[in-house]
Amino acid sequence: MNIPSPFTPAAPAAPAPAPQPSQAPVDGQPLAKRPKSFFTGRFGLIFGLMVVVLTVAAIALAAAGPLLVNHSAIPAGMTKVFDGVPNDSSAWRAADAGCSLVANGLDVDSSTREGCRFVPSEHADLLTQGFYLSATLAPDASVTNIQEPVVAFSNDEYLAFDQSGAYLICTGITDRFGNDTCVSAYSSAWHTDGYTPNTFSVVYQPGADNGQDALVLFINGQQTRTVDLTMAGESELVLAATEPSPGQRGEAVYTHVTFYSATSQGS
Numbered sequence: 450m451n452i453p454s455p456f457t458p459a460a461p462a463a464p465a466p467a468p469q470p471s472q473a474p475v476d477g478q479p480l481a482k483r484p485k486s487f488f489t490g491r492f493g494l495i496f497g498l499m500v501v502v503l504t505v506a507a508i509a510l511a512a513a514g515p516l517l518v519n520h521s522a523i524p525a526g527m528t529k530v531f532d533g534v535p536n537d538s539s540a541w542r543a544a545d546a547g548c549s550l551v552a553n554g555l556d557v558d559s560s561t562r563e564g565c566r567f568v569p570s571e572h573a574d575l576l577t578q579g580f581y582l583s584a585t586l587a588p589d590a591s592v593t594n595i596q597e598p599v600v601a602f603s604n605d606e607y608l609a610f611d612q613s614g615a616y617l618i619c620t621g622i623t624d625r626f627g628n629d630t631c632v633s634a635y636s637s638a639w640h641t642d643g644y645t646p647n648t649f650s651v652v653y654q655p656g657a658d659n660g661q662d663a664l665v666l667f668i669n670g671q672q673t674r675t676v677d678l679t680m681a682g683e684s685e686l687v688l689a690a691t692e693p694s695p696g697q698r699g700e701a702v703y704t705h706v707t708f709y710s711a712t713s714q715g716s
Contacts, residue, residue, distance in 0.1 A: 523581045524654060527709035530569055535688070535706040542566045553587065554704040557690050558594060564601060564689030567708070576602055576653065576684040579711030583650040584688065587702035590643035597699035599689040600651065603681040608666065609691055610649065614639030618666065620678040638671035646704065653680060654711075 535541050535555040543550060547561025557565045569575060582600065589596045589612050601607035605621030616639075619631040640647050650667040657663050664678040686708065690701040 523707075523709050524579065524652060524711070527579065527581055527711050529708075530575060530710050531567070531706060531708045533705065535565075535703050540568055541688075542568050542571070551702075554702055555688060555706075556702045557688060557700070559597070559690045559692045559699040561689065564599070564687040567686035567688075570685040573712065574682070574684075575708075575710040575712050576686065577655075577680045577682060577712075579654045581650070581652050581707070581709040582686070583648060583705075583707040584703050585646055585648040585705040587704050588644050588646050592700050592702050594698045594700035595693045596701055597691045597693050598649075598701035598703070599691050600649075601687040601689060602684045606678060606681060606684065608649070608651065610639070610647075611693065612641065612643075614641055614668075616649075616666070616668070616673070618664075618674060618676055620664070620676055621681065622677060632674070632676065634674070636668045636671070636673050638668040638673065640669065653678065655679070 531540055534553070536550040536552070538550055541550060541555055542548075543565060545561050545563055547558050548563070548565040549556045555565050584598070584600065586596060586598055595612065597609070597611050599607060599609045603621065605619060607619050609617045614636045615633060616636055617631055617633045622630065648669055650670075652665045652667070653663070654665075655662045661677050662679040664676050665672060666674045666676075688701070688703055688706075690699045692699045
């Protein structure tokens with residue numbers, strides 16, 4: 450699995466006017482079509498369609514984020530597979546120079562083609578039967594480059610975040626025209642001051658949403674989004690980072706990871 454490039458933008462003929470706030474991604478609406486491959490070449494440009502001008506309303510919502518109550522919880526019946534600082538080489542595989550196991554965790558930048566892989570998920574199916582994942586990031590101001598974290602499960606299933614509180618979820622589900630779609634929005638719960646760590650959690654439970662397989666995203670404890678998703682059979686857990694813009698290096702420092710699996714092999 451190579452690192453994903455969700456879309457390949459055409460070379461602009463002339464500078465485009467700055468987008469108006471109404472052009473920002475709207476909650477629930479799909480992003481543009483992207484190539485079929487997920488981890489092909491360098492990770493770049495996941496947020497190409499998410500670079501928008503923050504409105505006064507978005508800033509106000511972000512300010513309210515720290516007041517939100519933690520509602521994230523590990524579902525009953527799941528078994529702990531990993532819980533700690535992700536710098537254990539037996540659990541995390543640094544495939545190339547862009548992934549480093551450091552004292553405070555896992556430091557990955559957008560130069561890596563493979564991301565940082567969770568070794569147990571390479572050898573056993575720990576995802577398709579259900580899982581809980583929580584990852585804490587170092588404060589943005591403490592990261593050398595712009596922090597743009599990504600968590601991937603397969604070629605078409607991944608989540609990405611940026612420092613403004615924008616998030617992107619790609620589920621591998623196609624629309625009626627056969628195009629892959631992603632959804633994006635802003636989260637009011639994301640800490641944007643640069644000095645407060647952020648934590649995102651993901652719960653996947655087959656059949657949990659009225660019989661539909663569902664993935665639920667929490668940001669700093671607030672339930673943020675539920676999407677229909679059926680985890681692919683070849684799924685594995687990969688932590689990565691993406692470029693905020695072409696030629697600009699992105700990075701993510703994961704300081705704590707908790708992972709539970711509903712699969713008996715996770716015990």
